[in-house]
Amino acid sequence: MKALGWWLMLVGSLRLVSVWLGFFNVRSLHRGVYSKSQVTEVHGRTFGIWTLLTCTLCYLCAFNLENKALCLVTFLSFVYAFVHFLTEYLIYGTTTVRNLSAVSFFAGTSIIWMLLHSGIHINLKEP
Template sequence: MEALGWWLMLVGALRLASVWFGFFNLWALTRGVYSLSSMTEVHGRTFGVWTLLTCTLCFLCAFNLDNRPLYTATFLSFVYALGHFLSEYFIYHTMAITNLTTVSFFAGTSIIWMLTQWGSFQHHRILKQD
């Protein structure tokens, strides 16, 4: 497995923790992400489902890096997540800077890494077919 695949597996596993918090430990989700806001159980479960979808994308993409549509969807999930968290911090003021820094590190690193690898996996697949 390529290094990017291992990274996506790590990020997916970390996202699983957020899924758990969204469904079963709202206090930890509130403290770890939306620390400047109150959350209801419905908000937590909605966040959990959204995060479960992005976690699934990470795992699927990790094993299928040469699948361009899946790669694109996974890449965009990081862009959307980063956009969401930036708006929560700058516009809605529901996050502390420490929480934004943590999620921005994982989303930003993933975005940059995936951008730098954008065409290389497709190129490797073509070379393997020859």
């Protein structure tokens, strides 16, 4: 398995912790992720399902790095997560700079590494 695959396995495994928090320890999810906002049990479960989906993408992609479509979807999951937490910090004020920094490290590293690995690019020029 390539190093990127091991990285995705690590990130997926760390995401499992958030899944657990979302389903079974919403207070910790509140303290660790959305400390400046009310977090209900429904919100925790929604966060848990969303995170479980992104965890699954990490695992699938780790074992199928040559699958461009799967890499793109996994890449986009990191972009969406980063944008979500960036807006939660900058616009809504529901999370802290500490949490944003952690997300930025994992999402940013993954985004850059996946761009370098799979050659995902945005063509700004018309054909």
